[in-house]
Amino acid sequence: MLVQFRFKNFKSFRDEAVLDLSAAKMTEFSERVVSIGGERLLRTAAIYGANASGKSNVYEALLYMSVYVMDSFNYGDERERFVQYRPIPFLFDSTSADEESLFEVYFMLPEDSREKMYHYGFCVNHDGVTEEWLNTKAKTARKYNPVFYRNEKEGEKDLDLSGLTKSGRENVRAALDSRTLIVSLGAKLKVEVCKMVRDWFLVNEFSNFGNPRVNARLSQRVPNGFIEDKAVQQRVVAYFASFDSSIKDFRVEKLPPDETVQGERYRIDALHKKFDCDDIAAIPLGWESAGTLKMFALYPELQSVLAHGSVFVIDELNARLHPLLVRNFLLLFLNPKINVHNAQLIFTTHDTWQLSNRLLRRDEIWFTEKDARGVSTLYSLADIADEDGARIRKDVSYEKNYLLGKYGAIPALRDMNVLEEV
Template identity: 70%
Template structure:
């Protein structure tokens, strides 16, 4: 489970930002807190903020870290790939563009009965990795111990947590743009592979991106094409919000000699109102909300099975607020979420901003100041103008919308349209006068 994610100098976040999923000392919804070793971890985090405040950049930062861990072993051989994958630093001052960006996580491994937790992170600039570290802590230990540490010079390389032959292999193959965890996993070093696989197990969905929407809506659930039981599971999943789809008809598209992937034609079957027959509708012609829920199913299935993290940008896009709530309750219900999967999502949907649904430490806000710098903070840590912390019986939605917690847009009247209409009216008047003369 993800305990904490921190990053610095990435896009609109100049200073270090920390998304903390460790449970604060509070009484509400105590039954949903998961205890792993000495850690008490939350199943969800909801991130609110105005348009262009930087919410999506948190998603981007976590996705960037995951992709770098997964793929960086390739960058030593092909430096052009690293050129394309450099992090985007904060650009609106004179020093940050040349400074390094940092990424760090604290987490536990799913299925690990020992209760061990890990701390992994790295710093990277325009030339490559400047620092990388992996530490671990046993259930009963007070401090983290070093597995490896890498500084900016060869003298600052400590691989003491690896067997000697693994240390030798890493030292021979390690390059400036490559992470030790990524390289070590490629070299089949067990500790590195476990960390790499934790990142690979996490899922991402950016529903603010039309290309992502297009791709996800065409991704089939595992076993869907050939297994009728899987199709019935999807029907049951749909029935939680729309009972009109009764079944699916799946036909394999004949091979066209070009695509290497198998293609399928999928029709949703609906009951006709005046007979026992079914009406067939191509899945692509279903509503945008239905397609989005279809797109969410494969990742949801895998995340719940693996006990991994599902990070969704703009979860509320094209979904009814009650449907978003139902999706969220899947993660908040320990009877369903038995493997302790986690949901992190950005949203504008204030229906979910309720003390009847979320704990204060599960609610986060992003606010951008007049310099273009984003700041991330939790409702649990927020102190109002009187110096008091937020009570659990407050109306979070009402107080947020009136600006008590910040992180809302500063609105002005759209005077530009008033001025434009006046100009059009004046020009029309002058044109009439000319015609009259």
């Protein structure tokens, strides 16, 4: 489970930002708090904010960290590829563009009986990795034990691999370069602890439904085994039945080869029952509504994260989905009888209907706000205090107060006089 994500100097976040999934000391929905490794953790975090306030940049920061961990061993000999994927720093001051960006996580591995905590992070600038560290802590321990530490900042050079095996130290030292992470290289070299960290990032899922191109690509994807296994198709039908009972089955037909298209092609029809007889109407899946296609696209990742107990990060979850359907999706993660492996959902949204004390804890609600300098900040409803220093009460209307501007993170609107007829 993700305990905490920290990042700095990434896009609109010039200063340090922390997304903390540790449960605060509060009484509401105490049954949904997960106790593991001496920590009290939450399964969900909802991020609200105005357009261009930085919500998507929280998503992109965690995505960037994950991609760099999985792919950085490919950047060593390819300067152009590294330049393409290096992080975008804060650009609206005179110094941040030349400074390093920081990414750091605290997490625990699913199904780890030892309940060990991992603390991993790195800093990277326009030349490569400037610092990287991995520490671990046993459930009953007070302090972290270092696995490795690396410092390649200007004028300094330090590489401590003492927590790796002898063969692991030798192999990593021989192949490491300035643009490659020790974790990525170590995983490729089959260093066990590096592989465990890399694999934690690997099983997490990301979906950006605010991007039309991503939406189009995701709608072309099908669940594993869907083409050939009728049982998988029936599970998808049952999944759809939770929000749209009109789809009764699917029909999959293999299409003739096409020289302009690589691989095999299939036609997928959704089968609907006609209302006035027992006949079936076959509708190409692509003709279904955008919301239905989105839920179809979500199914493979949803199935994976629930099975692995991993993290599902979604940008603009509410796009093209009814608020009740969004709530049903959220309740899936909050239900311990279904979410038995403690998968986590982190999502950005404008859907204030979910901003309710009947659905979310105060520490599950987060906001992003951008100031006049273009600097974004990230904070939780649990961190906000009133004029007397008292914490926001759990029995108030979160939605109403948010829209009234009491929590910040809303747009500053003006009349659109520019559209007035001359």
